[in-house]
Amino acid sequence: MSQERIPVWITVVVIPITNVLLAAIAAGFIFWFLNINPLDALRAMVYGAFGSSYGWGYTLYYMTTYIFTGLAVAVAFKCGMFNIGGEGQAYIGALGVGLVCLWLGGKVPFLVLLPISIMAAAVFGALWALIPAWLQAYRGSHIVITTIMFNFIAASLMNYVLINHLKPEGRMSVESAQFHPDAWIPKVHDVLGAMGIQMGYSPLNLSIVFALLVAFAVWVFLWRTRWGYEIRAVGSNPSAAKYGGIHLPKVIILTMLVAGALAGFLALNVVQGEAHQIKLNLVNQMGFTGIAVALMGRNHPFGIVLAALLFGFLTQGGSELQFEYSVDARIVVVLQGLVILFSGALQYMMKHPIEKAYLRLHHRFGRKPGTDKTAEA
Amino acid sequence: MTAQTTDLALELRGIDKRFGAVHANKSIDLRVPKGTIHGIVGENGAGKSTLMSIIYGFYEADQGEILIDGKPIQIKDSKSAIAAGIGMVHQHFMLIQNFTAVENVILGAEDGAVINESIGRATKELKHLEKEYGLNVPLHQPVEELAVGYQQRIEILKALYRNAKILILDEPTGVLTPQESEHLFKVLKTLKDQGTTVILITHKLREIMAVTDNVSVMRRGEMVAHVKTSETSREDLAELMVGRKVLLRVEKGESNPQDVKLSVDHVSLTDDAGVQRLKDISFQVRAGEIVGIAGVSGNGQSELIEALAGIRNINEGEINLNGQKVTAKHNLSPEQVRHAGVGHIPEDRHRMGLINSFSAYEAFVLGYHRKPEYSGAFLVKRDHIIKDCQAKMERWDVRPPDPFLRTANFSGGNQQKLVIAREIEQGPDVLLIGQPTRGVDIGAIESIHKRILEMRDAGKAILLVSVELDEIRSLADRILVMFDGIIVGEVPADKADEKTLGLMMANIVPEEIKALQAEGHA
Numbered sequence: 001m002s003q004e005r006i007p008v009w010i011t012v013v014v015i016p017i018t019n020v021l022l023a024a025i026a027a028g029f030i031f032w033f034l035n036i037n038p039l040d041a042l043r044a045m046v047y048g049a050f051g052s053s054y055g056w057g058y059t060l061y062y063m064t065t066y067i068f069t070g071l072a073v074a075v076a077f078k079c080g081m082f083n084i085g086g087e088g089q090a091y092i093g094a095l096g097v098g099l100v101c102l103w104l105g106g107k108v109p110f111l112v113l114l115p116i117s118i119m120a121a122a123v124f125g126a127l128w129a130l131i132p133a134w135l136q137a138y139r140g141s142h143i144v145i146t147t148i149m150f151n152f153i154a155a156s157l158m159n160y161v162l163i164n165h166l167k168p169e170g171r172m173s174v175e176s177a178q179f180h181p182d183a184w185i186p187k188v189h190d191v192l193g194a195m196g197i198q199m200g201y202s203p204l205n206l207s208i209v210f211a212l213l214v215a216f217a218v219w220v221f222l223w224r225t226r227w228g229y230e231i232r233a234v235g236s237n238p239s240a241a242k243y244g245g246i247h248l249p250k251v252i253i254l255t256m257l258v259a260g261a262l263a264g265f266l267a268l269n270v271v272q273g274e275a276h277q278i279k280l281n282l283v284n285q286m287g288f289t290g291i292a293v294a295l296m297g298r299n300h301p302f303g304i305v306l307a308a309l310l311f312g313f314l315t316q317g318g319s320e321l322q323f324e325y326s327v328d329a330r331i332v333v334v335l336q337g338l339v340i341l342f343s344g345a346l347q348y349m350m351k352h353p354i355e356k357a358y359l360r361l362h363h364r365f366g367r368k369p370g371t372d373k374t375a376e377a
Numbered sequence: 378m379t380a381q382t383t384d385l386a387l388e389l390r391g392i393d394k395r396f397g398a399v400h401a402n403k404s405i406d407l408r409v410p411k412g413t414i415h416g417i418v419g420e421n422g423a424g425k426s427t428l429m430s431i432i433y434g435f436y437e438a439d440q441g442e443i444l445i446d447g448k449p450i451q452i453k454d455s456k457s458a459i460a461a462g463i464g465m466v467h468q469h470f471m472l473i474q475n476f477t478a479v480e481n482v483i484l485g486a487e488d489g490a491v492i493n494e495s496i497g498r499a500t501k502e503l504k505h506l507e508k509e510y511g512l513n514v515p516l517h518q519p520v521e522e523l524a525v526g527y528q529q530r531i532e533i534l535k536a537l538y539r540n541a542k543i544l545i546l547d548e549p550t551g552v553l554t555p556q557e558s559e560h561l562f563k564v565l566k567t568l569k570d571q572g573t574t575v576i577l578i579t580h581k582l583r584e585i586m587a588v589t590d591n592v593s594v595m596r597r598g599e600m601v602a603h604v605k606t607s608e609t610s611r612e613d614l615a616e617l618m619v620g621r622k623v624l625l626r627v628e629k630g631e632s633n634p635q636d637v638k639l640s641v642d643h644v645s646l647t648d649d650a651g652v653q654r655l656k657d658i659s660f661q662v663r664a665g666e667i668v669g670i671a672g673v674s675g676n677g678q679s680e681l682i683e684a685l686a687g688i689r690n691i692n693e694g695e696i697n698l699n700g701q702k703v704t705a706k707h708n709l710s711p712e713q714v715r716h717a718g719v720g721h722i723p724e725d726r727h728r729m730g731l732i733n734s735f736s737a738y739e740a741f742v743l744g745y746h747r748k749p750e751y752s753g754a755f756l757v758k759r760d761h762i763i764k765d766c767q768a769k770m771e772r773w774d775v776r777p778p779d780p781f782l783r784t785a786n787f788s789g790g791n792q793q794k795l796v797i798a799r800e801i802e803q804g805p806d807v808l809l810i811g812q813p814t815r816g817v818d819i820g821a822i823e824s825i826h827k828r829i830l831e832m833r834d835a836g837k838a839i840l841l842v843s844v845e846l847d848e849i850r851s852l853a854d855r856i857l858v859m860f861d862g863i864i865v866g867e868v869p870a871d872k873a874d875e876k877t878l879g880l881m882m883a884n885i886v887p888e889e890i891k892a893l894q895a896e897g898h899a
């Protein structure tokens with residue numbers, strides 16, 4: 001074959017970084033247009049997100065959430081499905097976690113409660129994905145449509161449950177009672193403080209450890225188990241999967257159950273780790289941001305962890321920016337949009353030029369064909 | 378060739394094209410004299426299609442010149458190609474199915490807002506073209522109701538209607554019966570006599586020998602030879618294409634049929650769209666013989682082999698697969714079929730046999746990935762799969778023998794070897810083989826054919842579906858011909874000449890064969 005190889009580091013390092021830099025440059029123009037010095041804006045963002053333990057805490061807190069919602073999209077994507085329902089699955093997952101914490105908080109030790117709340121997050125999230133999954137698998141209803149609709153249903157259902165059942169008597173705001181402190185997932189600053197390391201207050205809690213473990217587990221699941229093999233087979237080539245004796249509907253349902261469970265885990269971080277109660281609209285679009293995270297992370301758990309960090313930085317840095325320069329809060333969305341535009345929609349724009357440039361440099365400075373090892377062999 | 382530049386309809390000088398890292402055309406020169414039929418042959422991926430796409434304006438060359446009638450021209454898109462008098466008949470027809478022939482022909486060349494006038498003018502013009510070249514087509518019937526042979530003629534008419542002086546045909550006989558191909562060649566010769574230049578791209582060397590005046594051979598993006606057809610032979614061309622000597626026909630000994638391993642009894646199948654694909658099919662395959670199924674593609678062969686493999690469910694009849702009974706009520710899944718000792722080499726390895734994004738070792742267990750040998754309680758036995766794959770790749774001479782290489786990066790022949798090796802190495806008693814050498818380099822065809830015969834001699838029952846008559850004739854011991862979901866008849870391999878098979882592929886059974894069959898039933 002006359003095909004010359006492009007090394008992996010070009011594809012997974014150079015091209016994504018170039019795309020993010022381009023997004024940053026485009027963002028610079030927007031700041032310039034708003035009469036803000038782009039470099040000052042960048043400095044404010046970087047300082048806001050990484051300049052203090054407080055900033056770090058927030059950035060990693062957001063990252064934790066994005067890892068869960070990003071994985072929820074990626075697993076479905078590996079099976080060829082676009083799971084837009086992370087938002088609803090996470091919201092219902094929060095119901096599960098909330099019910100467990102309200103019911104068992106203070107009655108059982110934390111270490112007994114935690115596995116139960118993890119199970120509840122997974123089961124509630126998974127069940128919310130089950131109906132769209134079943135409709136896709138056996139009726140051919142498109143998963144994009146059904147999961148979007150299930151987001152709305154989840155929102156209405158939670159309105160009903162919160163107002164009619166969970167809101168304590170006499171309270172004005174639509175939210176459940178506070179959980180018993182024994183049910184809370186410990187904050188990282190408290191844990192570090194106990195070990196003698198000072199860290200400013202932040203919502204960062206031990207869910208981040210769980211998120212990283214889950215990311216690794218998803219990698220093992222997708223690339224090292226029979227189920228992952230079948231999921232990837234269905235996602236890459238359904239006819240070949242069928243030929244290989246794989247029962248497509250079963251795999252579709254399994255995948256969506258896993259995806260829903262992953263989205264449900266968001267509640268551990270946001271509800272059990274930070275809010276300590278079920279609030280209205282607690283997912284707050286972070287399920288949708290998971291789509292961008294998965295896209296940016298190329299649907300690979302390792303990439304998703306990095307992309308989640310980037311989006312955590314954008315979220316935290318962006319809100320600092322908003323304080324500092326009193327720009328509209330939606331600047332965060334604009335910045336995220338630019339990153340998605342350059343690394344998602346325009347991901348091939350830089351691919352060709354970079355590959356061409358690499359090949360030219362490789363030809364000039366690389367080994368001559370005659371001295372190539374394969375030529376000697 | 379010593380033709381003067383002015384006698385050339387088309388000349389290419391130093392055409393060079395890269396796609397990112399792929400160097401598809403390397404400084405190609407080509408000289409096509411006016412009023413000749415010029416063949417271009419080469420294996421898959423040799424760069425023929427890219428070259429033609431450059432001439433037709435789908436791609437722009439990175440370097441090089443195109444000259445038409447001795448004058449350099451710029452071809453930026455297919456519009457400027459048409460203006461320069463170039464017409465193209467694609468391998469996959471570009472017709473709108475619910476338009477009539479006339480409507481398809483004027484599409485993009487309508488003059489004026491009122492369509493009726495254009496249709497009237499076009500009808501007159503097309504009638505004239507029909508008479509001149511023998512290209513008769515029902516002009517006012519929707520294309521979807523016409524046979525493929527007609528659809529191809531519409532494509533040719535489309536080009537001629539646009540005053541094409543140079544007509545390029547890409548693998549035109551892939552979907553035709555031998556008789557339809559004959560007719561096509563007659564048309565091409567008439568066109569040539571009237572002064573049209575024809576460029577014929579094909580991998581069928583027999584056709585090149587039958588119809589062209591000159592041949593150019595491409596190999597790995599380069600033009601390796603230009604020869605006069607009268608001064609070459611199929612063997613020479615094959616050698617030029619591959620770069621080494623190849624055997625076009627394998628040696629085959631007598632078959633030694635044993636017990637029936639596969640029997641199909643009055644089987645019918647209707648697909649999801651409600652079209653009946655198989656109508657009352659019955660036949661048997663014994664251990665130690667190869668039964669070939671010939672037919673123009675799309676006459677039920679794919680459905681038959683998929684039904685046997687458990688991918689489709691039958692509606693009526695009974696199949697006996699190596700002792701396992703299959704009926705409409707009791708279907709076997711593909712996994713159960715494999716379990717019954719039946720291997721399946723699917724006719725389309727890209728659609729079915731392989732998963733392009735998978736590494737070779739992963740593709741190597743597709744269909745067998747649940748066997749305890751490959752999968753533990755939770756994790757797959759990755760090390761074992763890789764070692765197993767490595768060993769089998771070496772045994773089957775898959776190149777490169779790298780279990781981690783993505784299947785998409787193997788050549789067609791090596792991909793096919795991966796699939797064949799996977800199925801045969803599991804030791805099945807029955808092998809269902811579809812199009813074993815489609816898109817496979819000539820050099821690899823030889824070794825694949827040898828392996829199939831080895832399997833027969835080792836006592837496997839083999840069912841072979843192929844649209845390549847040469848392949849069926851050189852491998853099969855008995856040949857069944859399919860047409861529109863029925864089995865038209867059976868021919869022993871020694872009676873199966875091209876004419877007989879061709880007629881049967883069009884549902885005409887010669888008297889001689891009828892007599893033979895009557896004898897068999899008596």
